Amino acid sequence: MVxxxxxxxxxxxxxxxxxSWRIKKGFQPNMNVECxxxxxxxxxELMFEELKNSCRPGTIGGFLPGMKQIANVAxxxxxxxxxxxxPDVHSGYGFAIGNMAAFDISNPDSIVxxxxxxxxxxxxxxxxxxxxxxxxxxQVKESLAQSLFDHIPVGVGSKGIIPMxxxxxxxxxxxxxxxxxxxxxxxxxxxxxxxxxxxxxxxxPSKVSLRAKKRxxxxxxxxxxxxxxxxxxxxxxxxxxxxATKMGIDCIGQVCVMIHSGSRxxxxxxxxxxxxxxxxxxxxxxxxxxxxxxxxARINSVExxxxxxxxxxxxxxxxxxxxxxxxxxxxxxxxxFNSSPDDLDMHVIYDVSHNxxxxxxxxxxxxxxxxxxxxxxxxxxxxxxxxxxPVDYQLTGQPVLIGGTMGTxxxxxxxxxxxxxxxFGSTCHGAGRALSRAKSRRNIGYxxxxxxxxxxxxxxxVASPKLVMEEAPESYKDVTEVVDTCHAAGISKKAxxxxxxxxxxx
Amino acid sequence: MDLQACYVIxxxxxxxxxxxxxxxxxxxxxxxxxSGSDVVKVTRNVNQLTEALTQFxxxxxxxxxxxxxxxxLAVSTGVTVVTLNPELRELKLSDGRVARYEKGVCLCxxxxxxxxxxxxxxxxLVFTLRDMESVAxxxxxxxDARKVAVVGNGGIATELVYTLKGVQDMVWVVRDKHIxxxxxxxxxxxxxINSGGLTEAGxxxxxxxxxxxxxxxxxxxxxxxxxxxxxxxWHTKFKVEGPNGDKMxxxxxxxxxxxxxxxxxxxxxxxxxLNNWPVVLELTNKSLIGCDLVVNAIGVLPNCKMFDGVLxxxxxxxxxxxxxxxxxxxxxxxxxxxxxxxxxxxxxxxHWFQMRxxxxxxxxxCQAARAMAVPSSVSMFDFSFEMFAHVxxxxxxxxxxxxxxxxxxxxxxxxxxxxxxxxxxxxxKLVIANGKVQGAVLIGETELEETCENLILNQLDVxxxxxxxxxPDIDIEDYFD
Numbered sequence: 012m013v014x015x016x017x018x019x020x021x022x023x024x025x026x027x028x029x030x031s032w033r034i035k036k037g038f039q040p041n042m043n044v045e046c047x048x049x050x051x052x053x054x055x056e057l058m059f060e061e062l063k064n065s066c067r068p069g070t071i072g073g074f075l076p077g078m079k080q081i082a083n084v085a086x087x088x089x090x091x092x093x094x095x096x097x098p099d100v101h102s103g104y105g106f107a108i109g110n111m112a113a114f115d116i117s118n119p120d121s122i123v124x125x126x127x128x129x130x131x132x133x134x135x136x137x138x139x140x141x142x143x144x145x146x147x148x149x150q151v152k153e154s155l156a157q158s159l160f161d162h163i164p165v166g167v168g169s170k171g172i173i174p175m176x177x178x179x180x181x182x183x184x185x186x187x188x189x190x191x192x193x194x195x196x197x198x199x200x201x202x203x204x205x206x207x208x209x210x211x212x213x214x215x216p217s218k219v220s221l222r223a224k225k226r227x228x229x230x231x232x233x234x235x236x237x238x239x240x241x242x243x244x245x246x247x248x249x250x251x252x253x254x255a256t257k258m259g260i261d262c263i264g265q266v267c268v269m270i271h272s273g274s275r276x277x278x279x280x281x282x283x284x285x286x287x288x289x290x291x292x293x294x295x296x297x298x299x300x301x302x303x304x305x306x307x308a309r310i311n312s313v314e315x316x317x318x319x320x321x322x323x324x325x326x327x328x329x330x331x332x333x334x335x336x337x338x339x340x341x342x343x344x345x346x347x348f349n350s351s352p353d354d355l356d357m358h359v360i361y362d363v364s365h366n367x368x369x370x371x372x373x374x375x376x377x378x379x380x381x382x383x384x385x386x387x388x389x390x391x392x393x394x395x396x397x398x399x400x401p402v403d404y405q406l407t408g409q410p411v412l413i414g415g416t417m418g419t420x421x422x423x424x425x426x427x428x429x430x431x432x433x434x435f436g437s438t439c440h441g442a443g444r445a446l447s448r449a450k451s452r453r454n455i456g457y458x459x460x461x462x463x464x465x466x467x468x469x470x471x472x473v474a475s476p477k478l479v480m481e482e483a484p485e486s487y488k489d490v491t492e493v494v495d496t497c498h499a500a501g502i503s504k505k506a507x508x509x510x511x512x513x514x515x516x517x
Numbered sequence: 518m519d520l521q522a523c524y525v526i527x528x529x530x531x532x533x534x535x536x537x538x539x540x541x542x543x544x545x546x547x548x549x550x551x552s553g554s555d556v557v558k559v560t561r562n563v564n565q566l567t568e569a570l571t572q573f574x575x576x577x578x579x580x581x582x583x584x585x586x587x588x589x590l591a592v593s594t595g596v597t598v599v600t601l602n603p604e605l606r607e608l609k610l611s612d613g614r615v616a617r618y619e620k621g622v623c624l625c626x627x628x629x630x631x632x633x634x635x636x637x638x639x640x641x642l643v644f645t646l647r648d649m650e651s652v653a654x655x656x657x658x659x660x661d662a663r664k665v666a667v668v669g670n671g672g673i674a675t676e677l678v679y680t681l682k683g684v685q686d687m688v689w690v691v692r693d694k695h696i697x698x699x700x701x702x703x704x705x706x707x708x709x710i711n712s713g714g715l716t717e718a719g720x721x722x723x724x725x726x727x728x729x730x731x732x733x734x735x736x737x738x739x740x741x742x743x744x745x746x747x748x749x750x751w752h753t754k755f756k757v758e759g760p761n762g763d764k765m766x767x768x769x770x771x772x773x774x775x776x777x778x779x780x781x782x783x784x785x786x787x788x789x790x791l792n793n794w795p796v797v798l799e800l801t802n803k804s805l806i807g808c809d810l811v812v813n814a815i816g817v818l819p820n821c822k823m824f825d826g827v828l829x830x831x832x833x834x835x836x837x838x839x840x841x842x843x844x845x846x847x848x849x850x851x852x853x854x855x856x857x858x859x860x861x862x863x864x865x866x867x868h869w870f871q872m873r874x875x876x877x878x879x880x881x882x883c884q885a886a887r888a889m890a891v892p893s894s895v896s897m898f899d900f901s902f903e904m905f906a907h908v909x910x911x912x913x914x915x916x917x918x919x920x921x922x923x924x925x926x927x928x929x930x931x932x933x934x935x936x937x938x939x940x941x942x943x944x945x946k947l948v949i950a951n952g953k954v955q956g957a958v959l960i961g962e963t964e965l966e967e968t969c970e971n972l973i974l975n976q977l978d979v980x981x982x983x984x985x986x987x988x989p990d991i992d993i994e995d996y997f998d
Contacts, residue, residue, distance in 0.1 A: 073985035102991075104977075104996060130998060131998050176894060177897040224897070225898075226974065228898070229898075229900065276974070282975075460708050460940075463695065463706070470933035471934045472933060472935050473936050
């Protein structure tokens with residue numbers, strides 16, 4: 012990484028609008044296109060502070076600031092348009108999380124990069140509605156949450172409700188939601204309201220390693236730890252009445268369930284396998300990148316195609332996962348309210364993915380092109396009249412589900428034409444963790460612990476903060492800020508706000 | 518009357534019960550569980566924290582209650598196995614009866630505590646802590662104890678030291694340079710001590726509801742064998758208390774020494790100056806310790822003597838045990854084994870090693886069931902043995918151990934530890950070799966289990982991140998998402 016003076020770096024940055032900035036070529040070496048990132052005033056401060064800190068002398072190793080990562084992506088072969096940073100952008104492996112980049116398939120140099128998809132392939136969000144109101148649920152909140160918790164299986168091997176064996180896994184990987192439909196776990200309408208109709212057709216289970224399958228099998232149908240969760244939510248605010256109505260949301264106080272989950276260990280293994288393969292092939296295909304973590308392969312190479320087909324299998328895995336949880340959520344509610352999921356109107360409003368690579372058609376410089384769009388920590392947001400969105404959303408645009416962090420509020424947005432033009436139909440995915448909120452982690456007063464370790468002959472390194480952080484409660488990229496910024500920038504439009512009343516964590 | 522079933526399982530501990538439970542989901546054929554004691558161990562609230570890491574509660578259930586939960590499962594108690602004949606598919610039991618299996622037998626007979634020299638003659642004064650019954654006896658004895666000596670440095674010893682109250686003084690005799698050596702390193706041990714783990718203040722933090730365990734013994738036959746091993750959180754189910762009620766004892770730790778022998782008052786060699794104590798420990802470091810009671814928690818040996826000559830065994834140097842492959846198969850056709858009694862005789866994955874823990878016992882029990890009922894499926898599930906993973910609680914802290922958490926299988930110069938410590942809150946140690954994470958010790962609510970597990974299983978090169986991997990100002994979970 013080139014370490015320049017901060018003032019020098021600023022010369023490559025130019026404000027475009029109150030909500031967007033431009034990064035010119037030269038900010039990082041070998042940039043093929045310019046970059047653009049979306050911010051509001053506060054988020055802008057965070058971005059620039061991050062950059063400033065990295066320019067201090069003596070800073071070695073560690074995380075690249077978001078701006079630098081976005082710029083390194085712009086240096087990848089075959090990229091078109093801009094490398095885009097959404098308002099929730101923050102450091103990630105290879106690509107930053109909240110970075111969108113699209114590559115022209117007709118260009119033989121174009122690449123595909125697993126870092127641009129993420130390890131948790133098809134980590135995404137699904138929203139179910141009900142016709143219950145908050146008052147119906149408040150009294151039974153605890154038992155409902157418990158019921159959900161009890162119903163969601165903890166995996167194969169213990170008494171999972173949805174049985175799964177190796178053969179089931181193969182079929183699920185190939186068929187995605189069609190498997191769930193065949194097995195009777197989902198409604199036919201659910202497919203309509205899912206990206207790719209819940210199944211990527213180019214999925215090839217034979218391109219998935221045995222190790223990935225072994226990691227995946229016990230986890231199929233489970234929620235996962237970390238930032239995966241299911242929430243019972245209440246409609247808190249309606250910004251776009253028409254769009255909300257089309258989604259079946261009629262009034263404030265209506266109860267919904269949001270499921271946030273992905274492919275977990277399975278996705279991790281698929282990504283890892285691909286990174287290893289691609290690193291080997293890069294010398295052969297003469298691909299150079301600014302960052303080793305940006306390992307990639309030509310889209311049409313064997314490695315590239317293998318990855319895309321395995322990635323599709325992982326995506327299907329995640330859709331089957333969310334479908335399984337949908338089934339169990341419907342059962343839990345039906346049981347609690349002594350009704351049927353049908354009578355409770357528990358339809359899927361939509362299901363979006365925010366870690367995925369898709370082949371899409373977009374207008375670039377006035378011409379229609381087929382692109383491979385990488386969205387990592389970024390959600391597809393197609394506008395009204397787009398052929399790939401369901402009939403009932405043709406007039407409103409595709410619903411975009413934004414889960415905040417567990418316990419904070421969530422949003423539903425819709426896609427816009429402006430977004431289609433500026434970001435190839437992409438918007439944010441949630442909140443951005445710039446800096447940890449756990450300020451209680453400080454490294455003082457444990458010298459004797461270190462001494463004891465050293466005495467036993469182990470080489471030790473201690474992780475200390477690079478900077479002295481004063482109170483930094485605002486360093487967190489809050490979901491409301493992020494969503495408002497996208498709205499102000501015109502790349503997506505706010506429709507509904509939801510607040511959680513119960514959370515289920517795996 | 519002789520017994521007969523399609524599948525027979527010997528042992529009512531976690532391995533045996535997990536095997537039986539899994540079998541009931543895989544087959545409709547008859548299953549017979551033979552348990553030496555009336556009480557079996559059942560798992561509850563199984564919580565799959567991450568792929569490899571499972572947390573669960575272990576409860577004791579009467580054998581008859583367990584039996585009634587599963588149709589097709591019969592439970593026979595109060596007998597143990599004397600001999601095994603794999604050709605005839607027959608077992609001879611201690612009451613003279615014969616048990617026959619059609620398709621498979623799974624030996625989950627566990628392990629027995631090692632004994633201390635001199636313990637036999639001092640029988641009332643030396644307690645070997647192994648199962649629920651010995652704990653119950655211990656509680657009885659503690660009522661009048663002024664000073665207790667705890668010998669051993671494993672999980673049970675550690676948990677006991679933390680739990681024991683109302684005794685004025687305690688001496689903890691450990692073989693290693695630091696406490697809880699089997700699980701944590703000297704640094705972590707110090708972290709526990711600093712956090713007040715062994716003091717009054719530290720205790721208040723880890724308070725759990727403690728209830729007295731009662732169970733009905735079904736047929737009151739005299740027990741000839743011991744019960745199953747204690748299982749996780751055993752100490753929270755008992756009030757292990759001496760005459761001083763709630764107070765924490767003064768704890769003195771004797772490091773790097775072992776018990777040479779135990780001398781009872783009145784025996785030759787008993788030091789006169791310690792005459793106010795009924796028993797004395799002579800340590801290898803020459804110390805003489807007088808006390809009212811000795812608790813032996815020095816480890817176990819697999820109960821496999823009765824299978825000598827019939828099945829392949831590991832040598833005493835290797836740690837003994839019935840040799841099994843990844844599908845829990847022994848050297849005899851149709852004979853499987855799981856849990857503490859086995860010796861893992863397969864090419865081990867880099868990040869896995871055998872340790873006699875309930876988490877492994879459960880995984881092995883489930884695997885044995887699959888191998889018996891659906892042999893073709895077994896290779897898809899052997900991921901349990903891909904990475905060592907264990908979660909437990911010490912001194913009130915959640916402790917997660919992943920992979921080669923203490924640099925096991927590696928030479929000291931080949932790896933380094935990356936640390937982040939917040940006194941009293943969390944202790945995080947990542948074992949890094951070749952720029953990749955090979956193991957992790959996570960103490961406290963770190964929320965890093967899944968991230969570390971993924972890093973170990975993926976073997977992702979993290980050298981570029983340097984120390985920032987554990988930078989306290991960054992939530993690293995997101996980075997690898």
